[in-house]
Amino acid sequence: MSNQHPSGRIRPARSEQNRVAPARIQPARRVAYEVITAVRRDDAYANLLLPVKLERARLGAQDAALATELTYGTLRQQGYYDAVIELAAKRPTSEIDEAILDVLRLGVHQLLSMRVAAHAAVDESVSLAREVGSRSATGFVNGVLRTITRSEPDEWRARVMAAPRTDDERLSLEFSHPVWIVRAFRQALAAEGREEELEALLEADNFAPKVSLVALPGIAKVSEIRGERASKYSPVAGVSDGGDPALLPAVHEGRARVQDEGSQLAALALSRARPIEPGERWLDLCAGPGGKAVLLAAEAALGGVTLVANEITPARAQLVRNALKVLPEPPQVLVQDGRELGEQLAGQFDRILLDAPCTGLGALRRRPEARWRKQPKDVPDLSALQTQLLEAGLTALKPGGILAYVTCSPHLAETRAVVGSVLKNRTDVRRLDAVEVLSGVTKTPLPLGDGDDGHVQLWPHRHGTDAMFIALLQRDE
Numbered sequence: 001m002s003n004q005h006p007s008g009r010i011r012p013a014r015s016e017q018n019r020v021a022p023a024r025i026q027p028a029r030r031v032a033y034e035v036i037t038a039v040r041r042d043d044a045y046a047n048l049l050l051p052v053k054l055e056r057a058r059l060g061a062q063d064a065a066l067a068t069e070l071t072y073g074t075l076r077q078q079g080y081y082d083a084v085i086e087l088a089a090k091r092p093t094s095e096i097d098e099a100i101l102d103v104l105r106l107g108v109h110q111l112l113s114m115r116v117a118a119h120a121a122v123d124e125s126v127s128l129a130r131e132v133g134s135r136s137a138t139g140f141v142n143g144v145l146r147t148i149t150r151s152e153p154d155e156w157r158a159r160v161m162a163a164p165r166t167d168d169e170r171l172s173l174e175f176s177h178p179v180w181i182v183r184a185f186r187q188a189l190a191a192e193g194r195e196e197e198l199e200a201l202l203e204a205d206n207f208a209p210k211v212s213l214v215a216l217p218g219i220a221k222v223s224e225i226r227g228e229r230a231s232k233y234s235p236v237a238g239v240s241d242g243g244d245p246a247l248l249p250a251v252h253e254g255r256a257r258v259q260d261e262g263s264q265l266a267a268l269a270l271s272r273a274r275p276i277e278p279g280e281r282w283l284d285l286c287a288g289p290g291g292k293a294v295l296l297a298a299e300a301a302l303g304g305v306t307l308v309a310n311e312i313t314p315a316r317a318q319l320v321r322n323a324l325k326v327l328p329e330p331p332q333v334l335v336q337d338g339r340e341l342g343e344q345l346a347g348q349f350d351r352i353l354l355d356a357p358c359t360g361l362g363a364l365r366r367r368p369e370a371r372w373r374k375q376p377k378d379v380p381d382l383s384a385l386q387t388q389l390l391e392a393g394l395t396a397l398k399p400g401g402i403l404a405y406v407t408c409s410p411h412l413a414e415t416r417a418v419v420g421s422v423l424k425n426r427t428d429v430r431r432l433d434a435v436e437v438l439s440g441v442t443k444t445p446l447p448l449g450d451g452d453d454g455h456v457q458l459w460p461h462r463h464g465t466d467a468m469f470i471a472l473l474q475r476d477e
């Protein structure tokens with residue numbers, strides 16, 4: 001029988017007529033999938049790639065918010081979702097094609113953590129699988145996701161938790177953090193007698209932080225950036241009320257910037273550690289991309305201080321220069337290995353910021369994939385580099401000068417251990433009480449743990465900041 005339609009067009013065969021048209025993939029889901037795949041395949045950074053993709057796809061505000069939630073939520077919860085997928089697929093994720101695993105993770109996020117209708121999540125996932133995988137992959141994705149829809153999110157959680165595990169393994173799955181990071185956080189909290197806060201910390205890491213802004217002293221007023229909520233601690237901060245900060249004139253002009261309150265406090269702990277003497281010389285030893293350098297530079301300009309910024313990576317040094325342009329007299333930017341600057345500039349600086357390269361475990365809220373990318377083997381190399389940079393920084397201090405050692409990681413091997421090991425060999429350096437210094441800086445007292453060494457450890461769950469570590473060290477007169 002001919003398929004010729006009276007209109008002259010070829011009529012589709014019956015089996016084709018009955019086939020359900022593939023679900024159209026919503027642009028927001030496509031963007032999320034592309035970012036998740038690029039993170040896995042190309043080591044892309046979601047926080048850098050997503051805005052580019054959103055711009056290109058010309059998504060409206062609502063779709064952009066959806067794409068962001070899909071991307072960030074899927075990447076953060078990857079560890080937990082993989083455990084669910086393994087149960088539903090009855091095979092380890094290592095045996096699933098990686099492109100299809102991305103499709104499944106994105107689908108599971110919609111089914112277990114968002115209010116997306118099950119049929120929409122499944123159908124669009126199947127369509128995605130059809131695009132990126134083989135014919136059999138569509139059936140597999142359909143089967144696994146439909147299995148997941150048959151139980152409530154709480155039932156899946158109970159099933160995943162049912163296998164006997166150590167406490168850290170349980171927390172690792174429940175809050176989707178690698179076990180070694182759970183362990184590192186436990187140890188850091190225990191060091192200040194607050195181990196019972198571990199779950200709260202892990203939970204805080206799974207939420208996007210509020211957007212904090214800094215009004216650069218002398219060139220912007222806090223009233224220009226104040227959102228609906230006032231900042232709690234930093235005297236130069238404002239909290240965005242959810243709109244695009246770039247629309248604020250002060251931000252547009254570079255006089256105010258997006259900056260975590262913890263980073264602000266780290267810079268202010270140094271600049272406000274004691275009254276500024278005009279003519280002081282300050283150094284930011286590891287300045288890229290320049291967030292703290294520009295706050296220090298603003299403080300320095302008010303106090304008649306000369307600031308020098310240094311950064312080893314030329315491209316990041318350029319970012320520092322760009323950030324500093326907002327100042328009437330931008331500080332000099334060096335491009336050198338900070339480890340060599342100690343001897344070259346020995347005894348020249350009154351204050352030094354060493355915001356050391358680190359694992360960044362304190363900023364997992366902002367970089368959703370970072371927890372899976374960092375490896376425990378990164379830590380010893382970083383500790384060694386941090387130790388060398390700290391030794392160099394102390395050498396560059398004038399007698400009586402102050403150095404702030406800062407990390408955006410609470411890992412003890414990067415914080416207290418580095419400071420402790422360097423101080424063991426330096427009889428001419430003593431710890432200053434950073435807790436007391438910051439109590440004179442913050443608008444309200446910082447609730448801090450019981451560490452008895454005067455160092456400050458900030459936490460997302462307790463302070464709403466990144467987990468910045470701040471130690472102040474002073475060279476003897």
Ligand SMILES: C[S@@+](CC[C@H](N)C(=O)[O-])C[C@H]1O[C@@H](n2cnc3c(N)ncnc32)[C@H](O)[C@@H]1O
Binds near residue numbers: 285288290311313338
């Ligand atoms: C934690 S980041 C600094 C962040 C910066 N203070 C800010 O607030 O924007 C550490 C920086 O140190 C740089 N760095 C790494 N090794 C270095 C070295 N040996 N000497 C100088 N800078 C180094 C990295 O390229 C990175 O830009």
